[in-house]
Amino acid sequence: MVIGVPKEIKTLENRVGLTPAHCADLVKLGHKLLVETKAGEGSGFLDEEYQNAGVSICQAEDVYSGADLVVKVKEPLEKEYSLIKKGQTIFTYFHFASSRQLTEAMIKSGAVCISYETVEKSDRSLPLLVPMSEVAGRMAVQKGANYLEKHNQGRGILLGGVPGVKPANVVIIGAGIVGTNAAKMAAGLGANVTIMDINVARLRYLEDIMPANVYTLYSSQSNVNEAVKTADLIIGAILVPGAKAPILISRDMLKTMKPGTVLVDVAVDQGGCIETCKPTTHENPTYVVDGIVHYCVANMPGAVPFTSTLALTNVTYPYVCQIASxxxxxxxxxxxxxxxxxxVVNGQIVYKKISEAFELPYSEVEHHLS
Known part of the structure; x- marks a missing residue:
């Protein structure tokens, strides 16, 4: 099979779909690799390394026109829509439920769209989302601590405090992979951490394994309302696989928060769990609403591309091999x-939550596998 790896064009997205080492393995298996020039440069992988792995280096148009399977990191952007061919397989993060434009474009393309974020194991874990969720959860605390500094319009608070001065209050909504990693980081920096979820069994587990400065709280709306009033840093870590994230923090709630509080919405890829959330970039990562700092970067792991690319391709590569072979x-x-x-397969939505999000026709996936 011919496998294409284009350069990511999302603002300051430096990850790449396959490393030179993985490309070399695919070449040994008899596949042909087309990699766009400088596709891996942001992650520290040069064209020369790909060429040494037996890859053909070419332009974006040649990658898309020649590839049967395109392996990316982020969803195609508008300027890429016309490059995608009917019947071509695109394997990447799509997050369709947050973008009707993307959904309709991929339906029109006639491509086969396999989304990293909905690949799911029998235990309901999401193996291709886990490593990036780990990165995003840890980064959320780093970024939140940075934007709490006064020159960044935050409250001027050191996350861990110092002797004689209380540490910051961190509230994390969602106790999945993102939330758990955020809690570990915030606790390690010495903050007072409250992690919230509706899964009591998960909260019981975290109560057992987390350090003493992490507290669990059931995520009822009234508890969320109260928790945000005293928070210095709030991290939205909600995930409903394949669907739009529910809104748990309304605009009215911002008025109850302390000025300079920082909101980090990791759920922004799925529409965000904060009503005032809108996607931002690493170039312009924050904005302020009612005195509250919002950090809503839609590709947080792209800021640490060497770590993120390796973590991602370690788990995507076995699936790439299966599709290619x-x-x-x-x-x-x-x-x-x-x-x-x-x-999305050959112009039809085959994932029910996407059809429900936009009230578009749904087709049973089994009809497309014969």
Whole structure:
């Protein structure tokens, strides 16, 4: 199979879909690799390394026109829509439920869209989302601590405090991978941490393993309302796989917060769990609403691309091998995890939560696997 790896064009997105080492392995398996020039440069991988792995270096148009399978990191942007061919397989993060424009563009393209974020194991874990969620959870605390500084319009608070001065209050809404990693980081820096979720079993588990400065709290709306009033840093870490995130912090709630409080919405890829959330970039990461600092970068792990690329490709590579060796239909028939990653196939939505998000027609995935 011909596999293409384009350069990511999202603002300051420096990750890449495959490393030279993975490309070399795919070449050994008999596949042909087309990698866009400078695709790996942001992650520290030079064109020369890809060429030494047996890859053909070319322009974006040649990657898309020549590839049967395109392996990316982020969703295609508008200028890429016309490059995608009918019947071509695109394997990347899509987050369709947050963008009707993207959804309709991929329907129109006739491509086969397999989304990293909905590939799901039998235990309901999301193997291709986990490593980036780990990175984003840890980064959320780093960024939050930075924007709490006064020159960044924050409250002027040191996250861990000092002897004689209380540490910051950190509230994390969502106790999944993002929330757990954020709690570990915030606790390690000495903050007072409250982590909230509606899964009591998960809260009980975290109560056992987390340090003494992490407290668990059931995520009822009244508890959220009260918790944000005394928070210095609030991290939205909600995930509903394949669907739009629910709004848990309304604009009216901002008026109850202390001026200079920092909001980090890691759920921004899925529409955000904060009503005033809008996607930002690493170039212009924050904005202020009612005196509250919002950090809503939609590709947080892109800021640490060497770590993120390695963490991501370690888990995507086995699935790339399956698709490349068997074709998408056979690979999805034989691997239930990969089948759940199918979102749009040949002009039809095959993932129910996406059709529900936009009230668009839904087609059973089984109809497309024969």
């Amino acid at each position: 068997k074709g998408w239909q056979k690979a999805c028939r034989e691997n239930e995890e990969l089948k759940k990653g199918l979102n």
